[in-house]
Amino acid sequence: MLDSLLSGAAFGAALTASGMYEPSVILSQMRLENWHMVQTFLTASAASTAAVTLCQKLGYIRVSPRSYSSLGLFGPLDGNIIGGYLLGVGMSLTGSCPGTVFAQVGTGVRSGLYTLSGAILGGIIWSGFLRSAVASLKRKGGASAPEDENLTIHGALGVSKAVAFVGVETIFAGAVATISALGLVKTQGLFSPILGGFAVASAQLFSALVRRTLLGTSASFEELGDYISWLFRGGGDGKPKSYNSIAVVTGMVIGAFCLTSYLPLPPFPDAPIKTMRLILGGVLLTIGARLGGGCTSGHGITGISLLSVSSFVTVAAMFAGALSTATII
Numbered sequence: 001m002l003d004s005l006l007s008g009a010a011f012g013a014a015l016t017a018s019g020m021y022e023p024s025v026i027l028s029q030m031r032l033e034n035w036h037m038v039q040t041f042l043t044a045s046a047a048s049t050a051a052v053t054l055c056q057k058l059g060y061i062r063v064s065p066r067s068y069s070s071l072g073l074f075g076p077l078d079g080n081i082i083g084g085y086l087l088g089v090g091m092s093l094t095g096s097c098p099g100t101v102f103a104q105v106g107t108g109v110r111s112g113l114y115t116l117s118g119a120i121l122g123g124i125i126w127s128g129f130l131r132s133a134v135a136s137l138k139r140k141g142g143a144s145a146p147e148d149e150n151l152t153i154h155g156a157l158g159v160s161k162a163v164a165f166v167g168v169e170t171i172f173a174g175a176v177a178t179i180s181a182l183g184l185v186k187t188q189g190l191f192s193p194i195l196g197g198f199a200v201a202s203a204q205l206f207s208a209l210v211r212r213t214l215l216g217t218s219a220s221f222e223e224l225g226d227y228i229s230w231l232f233r234g235g236g237d238g239k240p241k242s243y244n245s246i247a248v249v250t251g252m253v254i255g256a257f258c259l260t261s262y263l264p265l266p267p268f269p270d271a272p273i274k275t276m277r278l279i280l281g282g283v284l285l286t287i288g289a290r291l292g293g294g295c296t297s298g299h300g301i302t303g304i305s306l307l308s309v310s311s312f313v314t315v316a317a318m319f320a321g322a323l324s325t326a327t328i329i
Helices: 002-018 023-030 036-057 078-094 100-107 110-141 153-157 161-181 193-211 219-232 244-262 275-292 298-305 309-328
Strands: none
Touching: 002 100, 002 193, 002 244, 023 036, 023 078, 023 309, 036 161, 036 193, 036 298, 078 110, 078 275, 078 309, 100 110, 100 244, 110 219, 110 275, 153 161, 153 309, 161 193, 193 298, 219 244, 219 275, 275 309, 298 309
16 A cells, blocks of 8 residues: 555656646646646656556566447447546546646645545446446447457557557657747746656656556546445445555645645646536546546556557547537636
8 A cells, every 4th residue: 555655646746746737727728828738748648658668578567558448339439438528528627637636635726625526426426326327338238348459559550569659759759849849838837847747757657666557546536436335335245445546646645745845836827616617527527537447647648658549549539528618618
């Protein structure tokens, strides 16, 4: 458990130092006014891909690519698409995501507390009702697992892993450089978004070295929902045994709090958001992440570093949901 707490603390501190956790930074990204979030995210994903690939190559970790999340509705990736889109809607409603909300709580961002409340409620809804309904839907729809070779970019494209790795790194590095050249970044955390991205990737590497597994946060809401549902049933037999993700996100709050206790953070614009919007958005963050099999950390940082097809699809759907919602509201 200590290794999970420490890994979470490193991740929470890295998100805080990068400035990507701030609601105004996330919301301004979805309005395409400030590319701080995307530059940090792309740097973190590219550096994490290099770190994870090296650890896998050395045999230090053995982590499988993210599987498809299929609901049996309109294709093998329908859960990734629907879940990712709902997650994106939640991001634009709250200025948060299932990972950054813990950094917000740790740094005292008030909106983060309401978003977290909604996300916990989403975990209860998922564990108590939706999970079984989705499982039934999958059975009726005849959802089946894809072939293992189709789970990764190189497998789906029929190219070598080295070619896929170089291609992803080149595209991400080019996008980061373009953002800098065009002067699209308007804010920064304790240091630039690029250095912030490397800090996030360093937290991923720390998790790989200490825990021999990678980062993810949205499963914590399902774990917590399982515990709350168990208590509502009166306890007794069937007590949930999984708490690893809860330990990680607890560490994230501690890491963010400790960092801000010792280092003053640069000021960011206020992002006043109504309470009910935050709670609703928090619910969508959890439900979307569970439908899609992961969130901005599980898919965006970890899944992409494993070159998982489902992660690229989920992240694309997430941004589609976030951008369309930002346009409407």
